[in-house]
Amino acid sequence: MTAWIRRHPLVAFLSLAYLGSWIGWSPWWLSASGLAALPYQLPLPAIAAINQLGLFAGPFAAALLVTHLTAGPAGRRALLRRLVHWRAHPGWYALALLAIPVATALGYLLTTPTAPTAAAALLPITYATYLIGGPIQEEPGWRGVALPHLQRRLHPLPAALLLGVVHCFWHAPLFLIREWDTARSDPGQLLAYLVLTVSLSVVLSWLTNGSGGSLLLAILGHNSVNWALFAVATLTGHPVATTWPAALGLTLLAVVAARFLPGTASATSTDSRSETKQA
Secondary structure, eight states: HHHHHHHOOOHHHHHHHHHHHHHHHHHHSTTTTOOOOOOOOOOOOHHHHHHHHIIIIIIOOOOOHHHHHHHHHHHHHHHHHHHGOOHHHHHHHHHIIIIIHHHHHHHHHHOOOOOOGGHHHHHHHHHHHHHTTHHHHHHHIIIIIIIHHHHHSSSSHHHHHHHHHHHHEEEHGGGGOTTSSHHHHSHHHHHHHHHHHHHHHHHHHHHHHHHHSSSHHHHHHHHHHHHHHHHHHHHHHHHOSSSSSHHHHHHHHHHHHHSSSSSSHHTTTTTTHHHHTOO
């Protein structure tokens, strides 16, 4: 098994990420609020714990295991150091903390009247709490392991597009669960979510490559999408009923990102190539 993982690290990572999360989440998606294959309803504390189990048992554990087996303890430590790699041009922080949430939220805020409540004052704090909802556990796998392996085989743009599709369908069991706070009112919302995750993948690939491989910035960018949707619900006073405004906003940002991914004509003619080489 170890030899097979060393020969096929990307396939091994993706298989383990899917398997670990889907099994870890299984008490939830098999429960009465999912497929109803098991006759119980989970309380919210149990749901939170099972969600974390699926996140850590999936892309996070898969990233550490595959990296350890293919690059040894030094490679595993290097992967973890990228989680605190903060030295990057301020422009990458602006992308992660400003451009991504604005692209995600602007369509809603332009079309829906806002009705801010006292909860709006807590939005800066909720940004920090949303970090543990997925980005910290996911990005060591998606941008830390899968993206570099894909980019060894493909141009960065198709690598990012493919990773976005993989990331989208990794969420499949969650679409069965009532408590998962993603719009699913009609089949078109599934397409919207696919567009969102693929577009986000292009943007995060640009962000990760441009910041010298920083997983910290990938985590912040990923978190900005989740938090922006929460902020929309808080500012409008209504749950987000459709993913399309966020998907289209991120698509526009992804079009910009695609022009500057390393290896494109635009990237090689600007200073972004030198930013990519930063340690």
